[in-house]
Amino acid sequence: MxxxxxxxxxxxxxxxxxxxxxxxxxxxxxxxxxxxxxxxxxxxxxxxxxxxxxxxxxxxxxxxxxxxxxxxxxxxxxxxxxxxAPITRPTAIRDGLLVKVQCADIADPTPVQADITAHMDWSRDKLARYERLRERLLAGRTEDEFLAGADRVGPYLTLLRGIAFEEENLRWGELALRVLAARSS
Amino acid sequence: MxxxxxxxxxxxxxxxxxxxxxxxxxxxxxxxxxxxxxxxxxxxxxxxxxxxxxxxxxxxxxxxxxxxxxxxxxxxxxxxxxxxAPITRPTAIRDGLLVKVQCADIADPTPVQADITAHMDWSRDKLARYERLRERLLAGRTEDEFLAGADRVGPYLTLLRGIAFEEENLRWGELALRVLAARSS
DNA sequence: CACACCTATTCAACTTGTTGAGTAAGGAGC
DNA sequence: GCTCCTTACTCAACAAGTTGAATAGGTGTG
Missing domain, CATH: 1.10.10.10 (Winged helix-like DNA-binding domain superfamily/Winged helix DNA-binding domain)
Known part of the structure; x- marks a missing residue:
């Protein structure tokens, strides 16, 4: 629904x-x-x-x-x-990668590392598309100008959330790769 | 499955x-x-x-x-x-709050603001629980000591991702509230 | 010029996920 | 002593989401 x-x-x-x-x-x-x-x-x-x-x-x-x-x-x-309508329920996430990382310790981490790398590639792709969309929405204005004056700010606000999410995925992915590599050496 | x-x-x-x-x-x-x-x-x-x-x-x-x-x-x-097994599919998110924010511009933003506030409260609760779990896992060690020496790092890595996610939710929520408030005034 | 991929959609079958109610006993608060 | 909350589950019905294949012409690559 x-x-x-x-x-x-x-x-x-x-x-x-x-x-x-x-x-x-x-x-x-x-x-x-x-x-x-x-x-x-x-x-x-x-x-x-x-x-x-x-x-x-x-x-x-x-x-x-x-x-x-x-x-x-x-x-x-x-x-x-x-x-x-009053309240929207909490966010539902289903992230198979994190399920794998959660139990990465019980086996050879190599395939998990490959998985993290693949997800980071997707994140980079998404970020690139988001940044292009952002440029298009801003259309030369600064963010402050846009937020104050644009007809609709909703799409921009959700876009910012998406950008932050993917940036965080990349930061975390790097950390996870570093930690898993250090332990398997 | x-x-x-x-x-x-x-x-x-x-x-x-x-x-x-x-x-x-x-x-x-x-x-x-x-x-x-x-x-x-x-x-x-x-x-x-x-x-x-x-x-x-x-x-x-x-x-x-x-x-x-x-x-x-x-x-x-x-x-x-x-x-x-090779690759896990991309993360599936379903966030009803962002759907609302996406179209917040077409009506009075007050209920959306209330919704954002409620979600921020949940995020704060989750963060508090995550931080307690983190303390328990670290058990007095620094993060570096833990990551180098612990039996299992998986649960800690996923916990870090969760913490970052909720922190980002709070940061974004504050921004969104600020923007919506500035526009409706 | 064969093969795979893109646009654009439909059909059918299946697996997951959600909602609501019911059972049954203990404990907390007024 | 009444009601509500918590523990601990079960059953049934339904809604939502996934998978696989079929159709059919067009475009791109080697």
């Missing part, structure tokens, strides 16, 4: 196809709400049936048709109702 | 009942893998059937009996096999 809200939050940026949402979920919302393509297509269908979004089919030349979804007034209302 | 691994990682610390796991999941693993009580009871039953854990019933005086689970050799092997 909350994937809906994440989808509607994304559609505030403008219309999007299921496919658009699927790959990157607009790159910014994906940072705090993940979903598979099937989940999104299914949810968009339901939301259309309930009148929260409308679809318009766009015929394309050298590509399959696509259905671009946008928020209806009812969708806007539903989002506002969600915002007004 | 990975709740299993999180449960086994926790049982490395020693035997535990479903109830123990349910409240706090050992307080440290809970930080990167959440699960409801029902999920844990169900999974523990399955794992017992598959021989990954064994249960022993402990009769108690003024409390209901409990079943304490511990890892079997097969469980240890399964954990080691998991550690050796």
């Amino acid at each position: 909350t994937l809906r809200n994440a989808v509607m939050a994304t559609l505030l940026e403008g219309e999007a196809s299921g496919y658009d949402l699927a790959k990157g979920f607009n790159a910014s919302v994906a940072n705090f709400w993940t979903a598979t393509p099937q989940q999104l297509y299914r949810e968009l269908d339901r939301m259309e049936r309930e009148g929260l979004v409308t679809a318009r089919v766009v015929r394309q030349d050298r590509r399959p048709d696509k259905r671009l979804f946008s928020l209806t007034d009812a969708g806007h209302d539903a989002l506002r109702a969600h915002l007004a | 990975t709740l299993r691994n999180a449960v086994m990682a926790t049982l490395l610390e020693g035997e535990a009942s479903g109830y123990d796991l349910a409240k706090g999941f050992n307080a440290s693993v809970a930080n990167f893998w959440t699960a409801t009580p029902q999920q844990l009871y169900r999974e523990l039953d399955r794992m017992e059937r598959e021989g990954l854990v064994t249960a022993r019933v402990v009769r108690q005086d003024r409390r209901p009996d409990k079943r304490l689970f511990s890892l079997t050799d097969a469980g240890h092997d399964a954990l080691r096999a998991h550690l050796a």
Whole structure:
């Protein structure tokens, strides 16, 4: 029931196809709400049936048709109702890497180190994309100018959280690699 | 299939009942893998059937009996096999608060501010518990002494990640509150 | 010019995760 | 002595999330 809200939050940026949402979920919302393509297509269908979004089919030349979804007034209302609702539950994280690190001591750490390295690569990629998005949002303004004057600050605030998260992943990854290397030598 | 691994990682610390796991999941693993009580009871039953854990019933005086689970050799092997398996998929986060902040601009920010404040309170609580756990693990040693010499560093490394995460939540929460307050005035 | 990958979506089957209620006994506070 | 909280679980029903495959034309690489 909350994937809906994440989808509607994304559609505030403008219309999007299921496919658009699927790959990157607009790159910014994906940072705090993940979903598979099937989940999104299914949810968009339901939301259309309930009148929260409308679809318009766009015929394309050298590509399959696509259905671009946008928020209806009812969708806007539903989002506002969600915002007004009292409390959101605590963050749910599921991080398989940390599960591995938690028990890294019971076996050869080499594969865990490889895993940490792979995750750090992903973090670097994400950071690069986030920084590009940030430049685009700022559009030449300083952060203070932007925060004081922009129409919408929500996407920027969540972006900052995402950047901090990935930066912390990198810092922690370096520490973890250092510690595991020192012990296995 | 990975709740299993999180449960086994926790049982490395020693035997535990479903109830123990349910409240706090050992307080440290809970930080990167959440699960409801029902999920844990169900999974523990399955794992017992598959021989990954064994249960022993402990009769108690003024409390209901409990079943304490511990890892079997097969469980240890399964954990080691998991550690050796190549790559763990990227972290899945689902943070309803960030969804709200993402669209905070379309309505009165007051309830969102309340939500941020509530989350910051939770973060402070978690941080306090993490810091106590940290003191207990260090047992008087400095961090460097501990990391060089301790039997197991995994739980400490994941704890550090949890601490950094909650500290970042607080820093970000303060910023978000400041920005939203400045705009609504 | 074969092979793999990208866009764009759908269908079906499955596994996980969530919600709510129920049981049963002890202890704490008013 | 009434109510609520805590320990310790179980059952059932449902919602959400995952996996795998199918379709179908287009683009890019060796």
